[in-house]
Amino acid sequence: QKEVEQNSGPLSVPEGAIASLNCTYSDRGSQSFFWYRQYSGKSPELIMSIYSNGDKEDGRFTAQLNKASQYVSLLIRDSQPSDSATYLCAVNLYSGAGSYQLTFGKGTKLSVIP
Amino acid sequence: DVKVTQSSRYLVKRTGEKVFLECVQDMDHENMFWYRQDPGLGLRLIYFSYDVKMKEKGDIPEGYSVSREKKERFSLILESASTNQTSMYLCASSTRLAVYEQYFGPGTRLTVT
Numbered sequence: 001q002k003e004v005e006q007n008s009g010p011l012s013v014p015e016g017a018i019a020s021l022n023c024t025y026s027d028r029g030s031q032s033f034f035w036y037r038q039y040s041g042k043s044p045e046l047i048m049s050i051y052s053n054g055d056k057e058d059g060r061f062t063a064q065l066n067k068a069s070q071y072v073s074l075l076i077r078d079s080q081p082s083d084s085a086t087y088l089c090a091v092n093l094y095s096g097a098g099s100y101q102l103t104f105g106k107g108t109k110l111s112v113i114p
Numbered sequence: 115d116v117k118v119t120q121s122s123r124y125l126v127k128r129t130g131e132k133v134f135l136e137c138v139q140d141m142d143h144e145n146m147f148w149y150r151q152d153p154g155l156g157l158r159l160i161y162f163s164y165d166v167k168m169k170e171k172g173d174i175p176e177g178y179s180v181s182r183e184k185k186e187r188f189s190l191i192l193e194s195a196s197t198n199q200t201s202m203y204l205c206a207s208s209t210r211l212a213v214y215e216q217y218f219g220p221g222t223r224l225t226v227t
Contacts (some may be wrong), residue, residue, distance in 0.1 A: 032214050043204055043218035044157070088157065092214055101172065102214045106156035 002026050002093040006105035014113050019076040021108050023089030026070070030100075033065055033072045036088040038107065044088055048074060079112045086110070117141070118219035120205055126225045133192040135222050137205030143217075144210040146188035148172075148180065150201040151221075157204070163188055164210070195226045 003026040013019045021035075032051055036044035050056045050063040050072065062075040072091070076083055086107040095101035121136035137146065147162040149172075159172030161180040169180050177199060181189045188207075192199055202223050206216040 034214060043221050045218065046215055049215060090214070099170075101159060102216065103159075104157040106154070 002095070002103055004089055004091050004093070004103050004105040006087075006089050006108045008106060009109040010111050011108055012111045012113055013079050015079060015081060017079050019079045019083065019110055019112070021074040021076075021087050021089075021110065023072045023074075023091075023105055024070055025072070025089075025091040025093065025103075027091070027093045028067075028070060029094055030067075030070075030091050032092040032100075032102075033063070034090040034102070035061075035063060035074045036090055036104070038086045038088060040085070076110075079110075081112045081114050084110060084112050118205055118207055118217050120203075120219040120222050122222050123220065124223045124225075126227065127192075127195050128227055129196060131192075131195050131226075133195050133224065133226075135190040135192075135203055135205075135224070137188045137190070137207075137219055138186055139188075139205075139207040139217070139219075140186065141207070141217075142185065143207035144185070145208045145213055145216075146182065147206040147208075147216060148178075148188065148190045149204045149206065150174070151204055152201050160190065195224075197226050200224060200226045 035048040038044045048063040056063045060077045064073045088107045089105040092100040093103045118139045148160045163182040179191045205219040208216045
């Protein structure tokens with residue numbers, strides 16, 4: 001059973017704090033990992049991608065990947081109210097017949113409290 | 115900027131009707147996707163296409179078909195709409211080299227009564 005698991009939240013953090021979002025996945029062969037952000041009533045937009053173990057930083061966002069533990073996370077430093085959204089973890093999972101497919105978690109809703 | 119557009123923002127159809135949802139992208143992307151998004155179930159892939167006239171089933175293709183006659187356009191067809199197809203439908207596109215870096219359209223909220 002291919003799965004991408006996230007805590008649904010809501011995760012509430014005060015403005016200026018670090019928000020930590022977590023995701024686990026079922027396929028040890030997965031190679032590509034993504035975080036999409038979805039504001040209420042809007043469509044998802046890609047904010048981070050990571051392909052190698054370790055950390056990848058982009059401004060206030062840091063993606064962390066641990067393939068041995070099948071775990072990927074997103075840290076948001078100096079959280080702002082504008083970061084309030086649902087964050088979708090997406091992983092390329094094996095879908096059969098030698099092919100992979102992007103599979104999304106159900107998302108974690110983040111609320112940044114002013 | 116990549117732009118993905120969908121033909122309707124909101125659509126209301128009756129049970130049994132044939133429904134067409136249209137998606138157009140303007141960045142010459144090879145891959146196009148149709149998802150549905152439901153509360154508690156997340157985003158689920160219905161069909162995708164990696165080239166003109168090519169299609170592949172996703173996780174939930176039952177009750178749907180697709181058509182891709184031109185590179186920029188990907189249509190989702192509900193042959194006989196049912197109430198359990200009430201959902202938000204999202205189209206996405208990506209390049210051949212970055213399959214998973216997908217750009218989404220604004221979505222179509224379909225209600226089947």
